[in-house]
Amino acid sequence: MMTTEALPVTLHDVVRAQELLDGVITVTPIEKSRALSRMVGGDVVFKCENLQRAGSFKVRGAYVRMARLSDEEKARGVVAASAGNHAQGVASAAKALGIKARIYMPLGVALPKLAATRDHGAEVVLHGHNVDEALAEAQRYADASGAVFVHPFDNVDVVAGQGTIGLEILEQVPDVDTIVMGVGGGGLLAGVSVAIKERARQLGREIRVIGVQAENAAAYPPSLAADALVPLKKVSTMADGIAVGRPGQLPFSIIRELVDDVVTVSEDALARALIFLLERAKLVVEPAGAVGVAALMEGRIENPGKVAVILSGGNIDPMLMLKVIQRGLYAAGRFLTVRILLDDRPGSLATISRIIAEHDANVTGVDHTRVGGSISMGDVSITVDLETKGHEHSEVVLNALRAEGFQPIVVHF
Structure with a gap:
């Protein structure tokens, strides 16, 4: 394994960043997950950066970068x-x-993220339809105004600041075998891998470091395979915090040398x-x-041993949370929507309701339609939303409806 001394960010840089952050950031707690431990057959703990100041790990790298500016640079703003x-x-x-600060x-x-940023006193400018477009505009403003551009991941001080999480994990969980975290541009993964791999080398042991990306925003797997930055043409994921279409050059140079693997997970797995x-x-x-939790639940990480998962942030829009919860419940088989085409005669809906009730499912919504492209005269289409107890229970309800002569078409499962 390459020593970190040959890389653009070293263990020494991370240690100095930790000293600079002393008393500034929160040393976030470690929480054991018995439920996930049973699921994966190993000990799982969470590093709760969702409880960090400003709601994520990002304050670490930002503070280290900005604290090291000269007085003249600070006067120009960021x-x-x-x-x-x-x-x-x-x-x-x-x-x-x-x-x-101008953001x-x-x-x-x-x-909520917009309001929180303004509440901290920053000037916020809305621009572009994604992070890459906003980044380009921020760089243009920096070039024109002289303000110091604080890149989210492609900077040595930022990477070193994020790497302090790795040092904390080793202090809190000294016998950790695997560390898992999300990756967008790569600053967190690069910084933690520098801290962990060099410390592990000094201790004479192996600690795996694994990154996880949303499969619709996964620029690292093709970039690592090509040993060159491969930008994505399109990024589409609910995980906006890692929706980055192009890896950072500096993080990539570290990740390709130190990180054991980068895996992907689906949107349903995320939910x-x-x-x-x-x-x-x-x-x-x-x-x-x-x-990282999604990757463990989906079996994307083999033989994890004692694994620490970095929960990198907790800033979620309540409206997005509502949508994600609904998607997650459907993905887990706890909601079922079916459409049934049947003769329009009295008692049909009552029969369907009886079957559902007898099999311990709960109706949460009904749509009763007599007109539509696929509905013949004398027929009716009934769409029923059901609360169920999982995929097996949903199949029981569907089979019961079929046994009574109905032909339910699953809309969501």
Whole structure:
């Protein structure tokens, strides 16, 4: 394994960043997950950066970057771009350091993230339809105004600041075997891998570091395969915190040398992970912060041993949470929507309701339609939303309807 001394960010850089952050950030807690441990056959703990100041790990790198500016640079102010977490991290750090901050955020950014960034005292400018467009505009403003551009991941101080999470994990869980986290541009994964791999080498042991991406925003797997940055043509995921179409050059140079693997998870897996964290861990985590949990639940990480999952952020828009919960419940088989075409005669709906009730499912909505492209004269289409107890229970209800002569068409399962 390559020593970190040959890389652009070293263990020494991470240790110095930790010293700079002492008393500034929260040393976030470790929480054991018995439920997920049973599921994966190993010990699972959560590193709860969702409980960090400003709601995510981003304040670490932002503060380290900005604290090291000269007085002349601080006087010029800083500019950044983000969908939310880096924005809040920069705004929070700027307030603590007395620096003027201008933040570019994409149009349509979640209102709670927008409000929180402004509450920290930053000037917010809405621009572009994604983070990459906001980043480009922020760089243009920096070039024109002289403000210092604080990149969310492609900077040595930012990477070193994020790497302090790795040092904390080793102090809190010294016997950890695997560390899992989400990856967008790569600053967190790069920083943690520097801290972990060099410490592990000094201790004479192996600790795996694994990144996780949403499958519709996964630029790292093709980039690692090509050993070159491969930008994505399109990024589409609920995990806006890691919706980055092009890896950072500096993080990539570290990740390709140190990281053991980068895996991907589906949107349904993400939704199920968020439901799990809410129900079983009592933790509010945004989709980007839950990708590591999704990877474990989906069996994407083999032989994890004692694994620490970094829950990187908890800044989630309540409206998005509502949609994610609904999707997660459907994905887990706890909601079922069926459409049934039948003769329009009295008693049909009552019979369907009786079958559903007898099999311990709960009706949450009914749509009764006599007109439509596929409905013949004398027929009626009934769409029923059901609350069920999982995929097996849903199949029981469907089979019971079929046994009575109905032909239910599953709309959502």
